[in-house]
Amino acid sequence: GAVVSQHPSRVICKSGTSVKIECRSLDFQATTMFWYRQFPKQSLMLMATSNEGSKATYEQGVEKDKFLINHASLTLSTLTVTSAHPEDSSFYICSASGTVLISNQPQHFGDGTRLSIL
């Protein structure tokens, strides 16, 4: 149990494009979803935490108007990178958390999305 599906796995697009990344919990209800960004050879940095039906809570330094997060259902959260620029190129990973521990883990990770802005 506790499968998290993230799509797309790879995106290459031109500067100025907006890109939407989807994160789905397939076999459990995710009351909370987390979005991370990981630059090469660096750690996972939390960008924002979203609770179903509420506005996302962004970490310091993360522009909420740049990274739009929607968590309208208990199984789907989306991250939209608006007007993406080369400096937004990174590996974006989502994770999901339910109301109870699943497999005794608090978070379950998606496979990540490699975003490359030309």
Next chain:
Amino acid sequence: GENVEQHPSTLSVQEGDSAVIKCTYSDSASNYFPWYKQELGKRPQLIIDIRSNVGEKKDQRIAVTLNKTAKHFSLHITETQPEDSAVYFCAAAYTGGGNKLTFGTGTQLKVEL
């Protein structure tokens, strides 16, 4: 907020040797300490975790120790194999407060033949 420091940043060992990675955390409220293995371009995979009511946990070649007083925890890998080569991250969380994970900076482990 929580701050997790991890050392070393790179670690090279000979196959069959042991590897130790250490982390310290700052928030005494943290009660869950997982270790993740991440291969290039992949998701982090949980390899072992420990909760604050336990001092040590072992799973085959992998063990984790926790010292709550000193706020540090360590990952021990024995009899290392080439397939253990990856980046390892420690993390800390307070599971009663939203399950937010704070990650360490990572350790690139290379197991040489």
